Amino acid sequence: MINSYPQVMTIAGSDCDGSAGMQADMNTFFARKTYGISVMTACVAGNSYGIHAAQPLTTDFIDAEFKGIADDFKVLATKTGMLTDSPTIDVVAKNYRQYDFGPLILDPVIITKHGAMLLEQSAYETLKEQLIPLAHVITPNFFELQKLADMTINDEADMLTAAKKLQAMGAKNVMAKGAHHETDGLTEVKDLLLLESGETVWLSAPYHDTEHINGTGDALSACITAEIAKGQPVKTAVMTAKTLVNKAIENELAVGHKYGPINIWELA
Ligand SMILES: Nc1ncnc2c1ncn2[C@@H]1O[C@H](COP(=O)(O)OP(=O)(O)O)[C@@H](O)[C@H]1O
Ligand SMILES: Cc1ncc(COP(=O)(O)OP(=O)(O)O)c(N)n1
Secondary structure, three states: OOOOOOOOEEEEEEOOOOOOOHHHHHHHHHOOOEEEEEEEEEEEEOOOOOEEEEEEOOOHHHHHHHHHHHOOOOEEEEEOOEEHHHHHHHHHHHHHHOOOOOOEEEEOOOOOOOOEEOOOOHHHHHHHHHHHHHEEOOOHHHHHHHHOOOOOOHHHHHHHHHHHHHHHOOOOOEOOOOOOOOOOOOOOOOOOEEOOOOEEEEEEEOOOOOOOEHHHHHHHHHHHHHHHHHOOOHHHHHHHHHHHHHHHOOOOOOOOOOOOOOOOOHHO
């Protein structure tokens, strides 16, 4: 018997410490029983203490990666990660329009939770114009939501307003991640899902006080991508991802000496 798994794709940067970026996406795809395909956009050098250098790949090379994949595979859903700059976003959007790579889960990576900037500021508008209109689901973290919606968020009403702004830009469904980093006395983390239908779902989960939370956003969006490729509706895919990522944060993993990865085995 020949086995077959849904093929899913990540368009992302490599993070050499394995905790985030393409490596977190591919680990998550594997854990969710999907076959991961990867278009690499950049390489990042670092470790559990932080990112020390970043090197984008050329747009010609990225183009060639897309062509190779399109000629050979049937991708059922795609996610994005680190896209570095406007030329990278342009080549990604061009290829995504040219080929059928399934629904796009846009993780609009701008900043890591330890402050490393992974998207040039001059590219924010390109992201809004080129990729947000293609997004089936967009998954901004709290900082990214404020930057893309161009507003300050003080409460849940503001979060909903910002999510609606992203929908007005063309994203069908918005999974907006709430504040948690450097927030004192937190007992729960609350994200917002604004569905295409207009339905809103607040996703609450226990807050875990740990340094091992690198790659949470990547794992979350990769998990959503895998579940959508398997045929789950957006709401189910997002709820599954939220539950599994929370479990992967709770059951800590000992890797690295500072800010470690989540426990990817809990995603299975
Ligand atoms: N310390 C934590 N405890 C529980 N959940 C967390 C914690 N940190 C992040 N999360 C959850 O992980 C998911 C990814 O969020 P976040 O870390 O904000 O994304 P990003 O990695 O893009 O910055 C969200 O569902 C968020 O609520
Ligand atoms: C190459 C690369 N490195 C780091 C990240 C950030 O991952 P993300 O899950 O969005 O954020 P943290 O939870 O690690 O802060 C990335 N997307 N790509």
